[in-house]
Every structure is written in C-alpha cells, then in structure tokens.
Amino acid sequence: MIRRASRRLRRVVRRSRRVGRVARWEASRAAGGVDRRTLLAALALLIVAGGVLGAGAATDVVGLDVDRDVYRVGVDPASPYADAVEAEPALTAVPAEEATLGSTADLIVREVRAGGGDGPAGDPAGVLVRAVDTPKGEAAAASFREAVEAHNERLMAAEPNDTAAFPVTVTLRYAARGSALDDGATFGGSGSDAGDVSDGDGGGTDGSGVSDAEGGDSSDSGTTDTSGSTDDGSGGAGNDGDASGDGTAGGNDAATGDGGASDGSSDGGWWPFDGGDGGWWPLGDGDGSSGIAVPSIGGGAFGADTAGSPGSITPPFPFASLVLAFAFLVPMNFLAQAYGSSVLEERTNRRGEPLLVTPLSPTEIVAGKTLPYVAVAAAVTALIALVVGGGPVSVLAVLPIAATFLAATFVGAVFARSFKELTFVTVAVSVLLTSYAFVPAIFTNVTPVALISPLTLVVFDLQGEAISVGEFLFATGPTAIAAVLLFGLGLGVYREEDLFTQKPVTRKFLDALAVRLSAVGESVRESPPTGIAARIPGRIRGLAAVAFLTACTIPFVFVAELLAVAVLFALPVTVSIPVLLVVIAFVEELAKSVHLYAGFERGVLARTDRVALAVGLASGLGFFLAEKATAVVQAVGLTELYVGRAAFGSVAGVSGLSPLVLAGLFFAPLVLHGVTATLSAVGARRDRTKYALALAAATLLHAAYNFGVVSLHG
Template identity: 45%
Template sequence: MEWDKLLRVARWEVTKNAGGLDRRTVAVMALSLIAMGGVAAIAVGGGGAGLDDGLYRVGADDASPFYDVAAADGTFVVRDPDPAAVERGEQELLFRGTRLVSVPRTPKERAALDEFRSSTERYNDRTLARDDNQTAAFPVSVTLVYREQAGADVLDPREDGGAAGSDSDSDDGASGGGTGDGGGSDGGASAGGSGGSLGEAGGGGASLSGLGARLTGEVQGGTPSDISPPFPFESLVLAFLYIVPMNFVIQAYGSSMLSERLNRRGELLLVTPASRADIIAGKTLPYLLGAVGVATAITATLRFGGLAPGGSPIAVLAVVPLALLFLAATFCGAMFARSFKELTFVTVTITVSLTSYAFVPAIFTDITPIALISPLTLVVMDLTGQAISPSAFAFSTLPPLVTALVLFGLGAGLYREEDMFTQRPIPLKVLDALSGRIRSRRSAAKMSVVLLPFVVVAELVAIAFLFVLDSVSLNVFGTNQTLGVLLILGVVAVVEEVAKSLHVYAGYDAARYERTVRSALGLGALSGLGFFLAEKGLLIARLSDLESLSIGQAALQGATPPAGVPLWAVALLFLLAPLVLHTVTAALSAVGATRGRTGYLAGLGAAVVVHFAYNLTVVTSLV
C-alpha cells in the first residue's frame, strides 16, 4: 500500500462527490440530525411535551387543593365541576374540596385516578423541596450503591460481614443507607415516582451529570420517592447519538461504491498504477474520517458542554472499530448489489443488524460481560467517568475490528473488472467473494481461519440476545438446563458449521476442487483442522468474564478446562474430541457439497445435528 496513491484516491473521492448531494438531500439530513439532537435532549433531560398532554379532564374549583395539582400537570385539563359532565363522559374526575365526588367506573376514569395520585405525590415533593427547612421536609435520605455482579449468581447479603436482613445490604447487590431525624418516613410527602421532583429536589436535574447513577446503577440518592430501579435509558440515548450519524455516512459510501460499478467509472481506477488496496482504502478513508469526526464532535460537546462528567479519546477510539464494521459491511453490500434498489435493501439489513449488535448488549449495563460485547458500552463508561481496563477495551473492540478487515478483504476479491460489472444475484456474489480467495487445497484451512471472526461476533451477539432466556429452566436428560443454553448450543452449531463449509461449497461451485469423496474428506479435514487451531488459539474469550455466566459457558464450552481435571482427560476431552468433531462435521458438509446445492444443504444439516448433539453432551455430562 502506497500512501501517496491512497491519499490521491481519497482526494479524488472527496472532490468527485462534493456535488453529489443535492440541496434537498442536504436539507433532509440536516433536519434529521437536528431532530435527533432534540429528541435525545428531551429524552435525557426528561422534559418536553408528552403524548398524554390534556388526556384527562378534572372538575375542580379554585377552593379545592387539588386545583393546583391538576393545573401544574399537563396531563390534566381543569374544568368547572359539573356532575352532569361526568355522567356524559366529558369529565373523568370531580372534586368537591378534598373529596372525590365521582366514582370511577370506566377504565379511563380509573386510569385518570391512578395518574392523579402520582401527580399529587410529585406535587407534594416539589412543594416540600421549596421549604427552607429541608431536614424537616425530608427527614429520610437514602443512598443506594449498586455493586457490580461478576456473574448471574445472586450475591450473599452477608458477603461483606453484615448480618442477614440488615439495612446496609440487600441480596440484589444494592446497599442502602438512610439518615433521618426520626418520625415517619413520609415526612408529610407522599411516596411517588421518580419523575417530577428530580429537577427541583436535587434528584437528578436535566443534565447528564448524574449519568453514573442513572445509566449504570452505580450510585443513586435522594428521598425515598426518588429511588427507582436502574434502567439504562440514557445509555441507549447516548448510543443513539453515536450510531445514527453512521447511517448517513454508509448511505453516501454505498452509493459512491455502487456508482463506480453501474456507471463503469471504476474502470478508470482499475487501469491506474494504484493497487486494489490503495483504491479501496483511499475511497473509504474520507468516510471513516467523517464518522470519527462526528464522534469526536459529539464527545467534545458532551464533555465541554458540562453534560457528561467524562469524555476522552477512549470514547472516540471505541467508535472506530464500529465505524469500520459499518463501512466494511456496506462495501461488501455495494459489491454484491446489482442496482440502487437492491443496495437499499442490503443497506437497511446492515443498519438493522449492526444497530442491534450495538444496542442490545448496552441494555445489560449491570452485567459487564454482556454489556462489553458492544463497543458503545465503552463509550458510555468513558462518558460517565468509569475506568476501562485494557482487557475490557480489547474484548469489545477486537471482534468488530477483525471482522471489518475480513469483510474488506472479501469485498476486495470482487473489486476487479470480471466481477464489478457483472449482474449476478447476491448469493452467487457471496460465493464468488469466497472462491476468489481459494488458491489450493490448503485454502480450505486458511478460509476457516479467516471466517472465524464472523463466528466470534455472531456468537457474542447470540449471547446478548438469548441472555434473557437464561432463567427459563428445562429438564434435559435428567439435568436442569435453561432455554437460553439450549438455544445458544443450536446457534453455535449452525454458525460454526456454516463458517467451516461455505467456502468449501464455494470452491466446488467455482470448480476449484475435484468432485470426489476422497477430495471432500481431505478438504473437510483441512477445514476442520484450521478452524480447531484458530478456535483454540483465540484468546478473546479469556479476556472477559463470559464464562462466569451459564450461557457463556455453553457458548465457550471447551475454551477453558475446569480445575482439577487430569492432564490426560484435558488432552482427550478438550483437544482430541473437539478436533475430531470439527473434522468429521466439516467432512460431512464437504461430501454433500460435491453433489451440488441440495447435497450441500443435506450435509450441512447432518453436520449441525452432530455438532449440537456433541455440545449438548458436553454441557449435560462434562461441564
């Protein structure tokens, strides 16, 4: 790769596409970004108009103490009290002084009464928050500190030496402390929800300064009415801020790459002295810099705008692998698509898939091994001022980074005249991308190693998606297993068998191998051997605590032998047995691939069944 040629291609890409976006497109993009920022600000700050404004009508006169409650809450509209209006369904609630005159009969009236109770509690909190004597107004102050759980096991409340049932610890990992002057815990204030009083009573405010508490459940304090279970809503908003601009970038990038094919302008680059690597890297560099620049601007705004306690270059570095993964997937999609309509379908699929990969793990912010699957978790941790260890950074960023490099390599195999300007369906283009890397029989082992990053990312995403099912117990062969474990065993079997066999089928489809059983058995052995060596040499699973979770143990079974197992048993069960498994199942798929597509699917199905049976046996009998 020559930097002068790469930069020249990048400069040409920028100048060529400088006028590629018309004013309407730019205006739509600008409005979308403004709307995104506005929605994010409202969501984080908890303000703004709601969809339930004016939903309920309350009859109350000025003398009623509930008049001010209804007037202060936009959910309610205050009307003159009229019993006839209640009968006609024009008022849901009717008050005479402090007495509720109307009896709720319809679901809407009952819902109005429940909402009015919550609104009254928040109104009381706000009123007490303005009192000069805050100790008398709120005699009880509670602070919760949520301890990080290393696994799915419930923490022992006596773990730190405290007595069971004490006020200082609870079995959900939260420790609470309260201070007060005695008397009732209410102190004249009704216990309400967490909203409403946060901004005025010092519970949270409209900025992100309390993100450490509200995102990760690290610390939460205030009156009893302020305490609520942690939910990572703000972390999802932050992820939203970083992920949405990437969709604009990949749209422009995919359109540029496809235009090179449809307009045959790519021929001008192919005949230049620049190599394919120079061309692809040069065309990708401006969009990568654009995505990183947007991430840098967002981080700087949150940091220097006082909206987040943290925000360092680590947050930007964590976004780079994700941006590369978006661009690499879009590059392959542009190489596969035959039209802009087909590219739109591919781009939407990429956006939904990768956005899910980035968002779903962030939901489990209190379960670090799950959350760290997504690089955006590192961004949230850095913005909230939490320390990030090198192993955690590597665990989150290496899989998407290596997968992106592999995708660029596969797409580069199609960046040649005989593939760029042909109109073939997407499945056949995928096979062309794989077969383009096959040079000899030894390529079967090499391609299994190359495709291993896809396996890692797919299995990590499956763990994040199926983790919620890890609490559903089933009886399998006399042992208790969870639904999540059984599903992850199936996902592992399918993903690994496809990764070991698809390139072999692509080689047969491109007539790179001899269609004999002997040749298929040899290719299967090489593919299984390559996958086995790469899998055992992979240290990414050892950089995390996924094996502390039962579903992680199922997905990574065999990666780390249990303590106390003799050396000969380790060699037999954790080295020889997996090697035999991978070679046999890869051979089944390879033999089927010699018979064409139908035979390949049949062989792949048999390999998946054998692999699943092996995994289930290991989990139920050996682990």
Template identity: 45%
Template structure:
C-alpha cells in the first residue's frame, strides 16, 4: 500500500509541475503580448491611423455596395425626359437608376453639354440621348427596358406565349482521356432547344432593343416542352457507387443545368459572393505588414536581444509577439463576416488563411536583411497567397478544384449552401499545417547567430532547415530527421501542386499534361531533397555514399507516408481532371486486384526512395552536383508518372 501511495504521490507531483510550468509559460506569453501591444501602439502615428480608417471605409463601402441592398450609389444616376402617360415612364419608375423629367421641363443646349437630361423619349416613341453621359445612360436605359419586359413576361398567365423559345444548357465533365476535351458520342449531352408555336402575348414598351419574340426566361424549366438536358449518369467504369467521395460544391457538374432564352444564358460565376469573400483578404495585408515590421525592428535595432537573454523560450517569445496580431485578425474576420452577412463557417474558413499570412510573414521577416527586402518578401507572399485563395474560388460553380481554396467555403456559405466536414477539412487542412511548419522554421532561426547576422536569404533558409534537423536528431536520431521533414513538407507540396492544377485547368490538355508532369515531379523532388542538402551543407551528415543512400531511403519513405494524405484529392474528384491525374495519380476503382493494388502501393515507395537517393548522392558533393542530380531525379519521376498514367488509363 505504501508503494502504491508513493507512486500516486509522485504522479501527482509530476502533474503539478507540468501544470505549473504551463501556467508560467502562459503568463510569460501574456506579458510579452501586452508589451508588444503597448510598444506597437506607441509607434502608431496619425498617418497610420488615417490609412487604417480609410482602408476600413473602403472595405465597408465595397462590401455594402455589392450586398443585396447596397449603398444606393447608383440611385437616380441618370435623368430621362419622358411624359408621365408614356409607357416608358413605367420603366423609369421601376428602376432606381433613373429619374423622370416631363418633356415640357427638358432643356437641351446646342452642343448638349448644359442639358438637364441624359435620355429623351419623344411623344412619338423615339429614343435619343444628349450630353457627356448620354451614351452610357442610353445603354443603361435599354437594359432597364429589357428587365422591365422580362418582369412583365414572368407575370404572364400564359407561360407558353411568354416564352416561345427556351434553351437548356447542361454542364458536362470533360473526359480526361480526350486531350481536346470532347466527349464520346455516348457521352454527348444532346442539348437542343425547344420552340413553341404559340403566338406571343402583347409586348411591353420596346424600342427594338428589348426582348420580344425571344422572350426572357424567369428560370422555369422546359422539361414539359420536350427540351432535354442531355445529362448522362456516370458509368461504373468511371465512378464506383460505393467509393467514399466528398460531394462537389453545388452538386455534380452533370446535374447542374441552366434554362433560359439565348440572351440570358451565361457561364456560372459567383461574382457577388466572391467579391464579398475577397474583402476578408484585403485587411489582412495591413496587419501582416505591421507584424513583419515589428519582427524586423527587433532585428535591426537589436531589441530582440533582451528577450533572448530572458528566461522565456523562443516559442514563448514568438507566441507572445504573435498573439496580438492573431487576435486582431480574428476580430477583423468576425467584423467582416458580420458586415457582409457571413456566418461562423465563413470565419472558420478564413482563420487558416490568416494564420498562413502571419506564418509566412514571420519567416520572411526573419530572412530579410533590411526593410527593403522585407517589403519585397511580404508583397511576394501577399500576391502568392491571394492568388492561391482567390483564383480557385472563381470556379466554385464549375469544378471541385475550387475546394482547394478556403474562400470557396466562404462563397458557398454566403450563397446559403451547406458545407460538409470533409469539404472544410480538404480546404483548410493544408493551410493549418503550412502555418504550423512556417512558424517552426521561423522559430528555428530566432536566435542571435541568425537574427543579427547579415546572411544571404538562401543561407538563412538552410539554417532554418538545419535547426529542425538538430531538433529532430536530439529526440529520435539523426537519420530520422529526413523522414520527419519529408512529411512536414507535404502541405507545401500539396498546395503547390493544387495551385498548379488550378492555373492549368483552362489550358488545353495537350499542353497542360506535360507541364504538370514535370512541375509535379520537380515540386516533390525538391521537398524530398532540400533538407538532405541542408544537412550536408551544414555538416550535419557525413558526406559518404552510404550516408547518402540511407538518408535518401529515409527521405523517400517519409515522403511516401505523407503523400498518402494527398489521396484526399480523390475524395473531391480531382483525378477526374487530366491535370489532376498528372499531379495526384489516377483514380482507382473497385475492381482492382490485390496484385495491382500492391504494385500501386509499393511502386511509388520504390520511386521515392530511388529518386531521393539520386538527389542525396548529388547533395553530398556540393550545390552544382546537387542541381544536376535534382534534374535527373525530376526526369525519372516525370517518366514514371507518365508511364503510370498510360498504363492505368
């Protein structure tokens, strides 16, 4: 009993020590955070406050102007001279953009510059425009006439007479086996138009520009009139019904159809929601600029030296300095979401983007040697991350590739559509992991020999990687560091490949496939070999052939383990795209044999080990041999991917 009691006492004392150390660490982080807030607040001048206020006003104005109600900036923008009993007066009354003036009050000068109207409707029904804004006002008035006629037809009791012609468009998946994007005859959508023979109803006021015989649609379907959407169900050979799959955003492509008259059909593009989602990104740039400046100020003026000699660890120092900016970004995200009508899902989708902005800016501030370099680094980071977040979201209603951007989740949330847990994790997991790794790399060089030394950026990058090699080696051994670092590099590989897929999505497959094969291979080979090269360059590994072979095997095996996570790409249908197949491999169906499955599993493992060993063999001899070996490994990898695609497809 006494032995059991003593063991329990030891465990309780151990738990108390852990809790006490954790509380002390939190107190130090909070103290550093308060010091960071007070120091930063003291450096803010009037110009900075004015810029911040102007930025908030611009963001708020844009957000409200694209919202449903808007700011009313275009209300009564143009003046139309028309009598009250004229049919066109109803068009003016229905549109907020125009203000009516009776014809007897119209004043037109000789050159039209001093006229009090922009558009004139004569008593015999003719239209004309005057003044500098007359042409724009005339075009807007024609659009208002068309909208007026559409609304009148939508109210008609006789739908057949109101809509004599309807066209149904079905959006179909492209066949990855056909580089030109065409489908086989069996997959042809067979889209046609249905014409109705009934005479049209009495038309609304029109100058010839408004819709009449072709009739504007109100979104009603044409199934009852024989118009077929031509959508075809996927066969078992291309999609296994029992396969786990995250649903595409907005439903599968071949289920989405658009019905209307020819003049109203347009490609799906969530402009309004996408613009509102983009408002989350704009304020982040100002916050991360301030964050990067304070880190750079610590280095240039050597103020960080005092913190380094304090009892606080590097993790506590960085955590305390970053915490105020994290809270500031969260507050901005929540305020923006409330302003534009987003919910908690929008906030949860944007938070990982904010963390990546902070993490990449922290690394950039640790690498830059001056504020000029910092400006270049932060602008580059901002452009890259904004592109990654914004471009894929453009295809929200077209392809599942949009899910690689968390802004897609915001767009879907603003449109009121549901989002599954799998879709959220697929969009944000890469951002969370990337932010974690970025902060690890930055903390690795948050030390005196790197913070206050004027080293070139490539040298500091090698130091950041080497610090992680030292940290891992101290815990699990030196040869395991390539294994772990290859896994940690997977988020960046996944993000780079997904961005490449999104950029090559609109490029013809005959051009995109070769580019994707080489780029995907180069990204993976770099991620597998850069830490091995850093270890050799900094003397952490013995420069022998045996060591290179061992490190290559560990690095390749680690990348293979991490790469299995990218199979999440198959859950959203990316392998159905040709460039997605080139990046992530073909999709497996339910009829694959055990032997083929084993080959599919073991062959990539052998590939990664072989190519990583090739790069490691060059890395041990120096930078130039490493570059040559890297190119060789990339070509081997690309040829392997090409062979797999040819064999499987």
C-alpha cells in the first residue's frame, strides 16, 4: 500500500518536473516574443493616449458623450431654456428664427410669458414644445424635459434660500417585510430630527445612536447621519449592521443592549454587509479611505446624500462594482490572444514536432505551455483585486474564467488552419465568454440566476457581501468543469496526424470527439484500452464512453441554453417561448448525437442499425443522468423565472399528483432522450444529409414534448 503510494508520488513529482520544464521554456519564449521593445511601445502608446486625454480633459473637449448633439432644438437664445439646452450634451441649440421643424430642428421650444406676449419681463409661466412627428421628435422632447429638470436642479443648488429650494428631505431605507413590528421607532429617525432617538426602544439605544452617527460622519462626509439615526432609533429592528457599521461604530451595535442583537444578525435588513463604510453601498471593504473605494456612487446611491433631495435617490444598482468587475475581464482577452498565437505557432512549419517525439506526453506539453499563462492570469487578477479592493474571493472566482478563456482559445488554436482563422475564433471566444461572465452579473442583486457567472461573486465581494461555500461552488463549478472538458477536447487531437495537417475546423472537431469514443460493433478498428477504460468489460466499454461523452456536454448545453434565453429575452413572450423551446430541443439533440455522428464517420462505431440503437439509448441515458445530477440548479431558484422554467423543466407544482404519475413524469425525460437520440443515431449512421434530417425530426419531437410539459405545468 505504502509502496504503491510512494510510487504514485514519485510519478507525480516526475510529471510535475517535466511540466515545469516545458513551462519554463514557454515562459522564456513568450518573454522573447513580446519583448521589451514591444512592451515599451505599448507603454508609450498608452502614455501618449493618457497625455492627450489629460490635456483634453483640461481644455474641456473630452467627454464620453456618445450622444453629443444628436437632437437639434430651436430655441430663442435669450430664453432661459437656452441655458438648459446648452448644458445638455445630447441637445444642440438652433436659433429659433432659423429653425424649421423637420429640416434644421427636431424640436421648437417657445416660452409662454405670464402677461401674454413674448416680452422679456417676468419669468416664463409655461412652455410650448413642438416636435416633429417621428420617434426622433419624441425622443428629443423627452431629452429636453430631462434637460429642463437638470437645469432646475442646478438653479436650486445655487439658491441661497435652502429651505425654499429644497423643501423636501428624503431618507430612504430598505427593509424586509415583517422584519420590524415594534414600530414607531423605526420611522422616528427622519433626517436630523434628534428628538426621535428618544422615541427609541430604550435609553441604551440613545448612546449608541450618537456614536453611530458620528462614525458614519467621519467616513462618509455626513451623508449617513440620517441613516445612522434611523437605525438606532429602531434598535431591534434589525437593520443595524449595514448602514452604520464601520470599524469602530460597528462595535456599538453590540453594545446597544436593547436585546436586539439576535434580531440584528438574523434578519439583518438589507444585505448583511460586514464592514460597510457607512454608505449604503460599502464598496471598499475598509473605512472608505483605503484603496480605491467608490465613494461617489457608493454614498450617493443611498439617497440620503448631503442635499437629501428627492432627485438624489438612486435605485439599487451595483454600477461601480460592475465596472470594476469588468476590469478583471479585460486582460483575459490579451492573454488569450498571446496564448492562441503560441499554440498555433507550434503547429506552423511542424515546429512542435520535436517536442512531440520526446518522452513528454501531450498532456504534459500542454500543461507546461499553459502554466505560464495561468500564472500571469493569477498575478494580473491579484493585482487588479488589490487595486480595486477585491479580496481573495475575487481572485478565486476570476481564475475559472481565465481557465475557460485559455481552454477555449486552446481548442481554437488546435483546430484553426491559419492566424486569420484563429483571430475569428479568438474574437468569438472573447465575445461569448465576456458576455457569459458579465451579463448575469448585471442582475446581481435582482435574481439568483446571476450566480451562474463567477463574476457575480466578484461583484458580491466588491460590495463586501458574504458568500457561502455553496454559492461559490455553484458559480465557479460549471465554468471550471467547462475549462477541463475543453482542454480534454483539444488534447484529443494534440497528436501528429492532426496538429500538422490542414483540415476544416468541423472535421477536426469530429476527430477530437471520435478520439474519446471506444469501438462498438464488429469489424471496426480498435485501439487497446488504457486507464480506467481498461477495467470496464469490452462489451459495454463503448456504450459507457458514449454515455460519458454525452454527460460531458451538459455544461455546454447549459451555457448555450442560457445564452439562448438571454438573446431571445428581447422578443415578446408569445414568440420567445416557442422559439426557445425549439432552440433548446435542438441544442440538446445536437449534444446527444454529434459525437455519434463523429463515431460513425471515423469508423469507431459500426454502421449498423443495431449499433445505432444501442449508442442512441446509451447517449439518451447519459444525458438523462447528467441532467438529473444538475438538479442543483433548482435549489438555487433558477426555476422561479418563467423563461428559466421553460428552459430547464420544472418540478414545481407536482405535489398534488399521484406517485404513479410522478414516476411517469420523472422517467418521461429518459424515454424522450432515448427515443430522440436513437432517431438521430439511426440517421447519423447513414450519411450527413440523413443525419441532418433525423436531427431535425428529433428536434421537433423534443420540442413538442417540451411544449407539452410547459403547458402541463402552466
């Protein structure tokens, strides 16, 4: 036992030493490729750009207004509305006498004087707006209204009489329903009203109230003192932790002694931030002064900013965290490009051949080539995390994304015939992965579906929110598995006969799939089994491989279906649901049968109907089992979404059914997957056209079944 373990250990050490050697070689080559001159040139470009932008910002010609001057407004230059138009970038003023609606102006603004007529005396009593009767006119009118609102806000800000300019102060807080039934106190804390603190639960609250408010003040320039006193007033209302607690003030919560401690921790109100900086969105995790916290958006989002006027309320949206999370993705694209070049360069002029004939296995070569890039990704990610204030969780969450970027690029580089083809593949990979990572993160605070992207964890981390192990695994697991599977796919063709030949991407893809299959049926070529496969009896080895390969497609099916949901989301439900059902059926049918087609084409599977039947059923079974294994999805509440329910099938609402029906419902997908996969397999064993037709038929059958399920569940 011990001897075997030590032998295994020695083998691992030997392998890792080999991998390390390849890695060192790759790193030195990469450092030679992107040499110092290149880096200096890139740096110089960036410095020039920074200088130009800086100078531009100083002279005020720079502004990221993509909508600058898109609407033309005819307005009298003497009118006060001209100022409003002037200040809005999207609007450009055209003198009223030159403006003709439709040709030189989209909108004509005329003010109405109180005394009648257009005399200069007095303030305008109203305004008349004439817009062209097109969508553009409407958009221009809406934009103009916003411009006037913004203009009024500026007027009021300059007003000496603060009470008249801002007659309303608003304090916004978020609370869970039913979290605080001991009220009166909860709403006592309105604004600077000191009296209400004494409305609180007890004397103990008062003390903490004062210190809390001070804590908030010191870190967030007074914006939170209203929130601070709201919290303290409520005492046991359970909202303590978030708005008030920065470092020192946090301690006060425990000292309130109002018996609300358990409350505070259990129903913790809105988002149990650990160490907020006093703002509603504690983005930095320190006290707001360390690192690049994002105070402007962070503090303002609460709505209780210095003016506290209604205009300052901002809906909860983790904008700043999202922008910062995006920063993690940008270097991935550069890294993937360099990595792809490196792999493809091995393949041109048979450069990689000497390496292949060494005792190194393809896996070791690829691992060694990849390692430096993973290391760079980790280093860059850690650096970014340090700058934007993310923790180790951010780094750990981004690494699977980096691995997937590299894995997809690896597959692309192994399949591509030329640099040009690789560019297209790399761009496709970047776009798809970036949107897969980024888009769900936008809905971080809205739905649990957001957790399918590891980037959501980064947003959570930047917000200082706690992340459970389960959430972490759910978010990073599929991405990591996808990366491993992609590397496996590419490694299948990392051999001489595929690396140095020019084949279309699709044929290489079929090769890569066929490599993973074992022979089924008589008179087919068979390679001696290795590894785990050798322990499986020959008869079912081939079928097990088929089922396993089908199961491996699940993460990709999952991603493809989510992307379909996202893309089709824009359509009205009456269109999107049927289209979605067909698309999903197609994705699943393709996943179940494309490797069967590859097997028949490459001669791994015998071209008989009996074999087709067997592998079809095996594939269906593999898919069924893998799909059931991913029922975790439902635990996270993905099925709450209507569209999500259509995509992933629902087990909700079956409680009232008899066990027999339930069993039928449970096994119905198995029958379906078996039947449709067999149908495609029978087509695939003949030729490409038959396969396409059979796939289409299977898709329709599957879609009809899905439609039945959706309408059954309502």
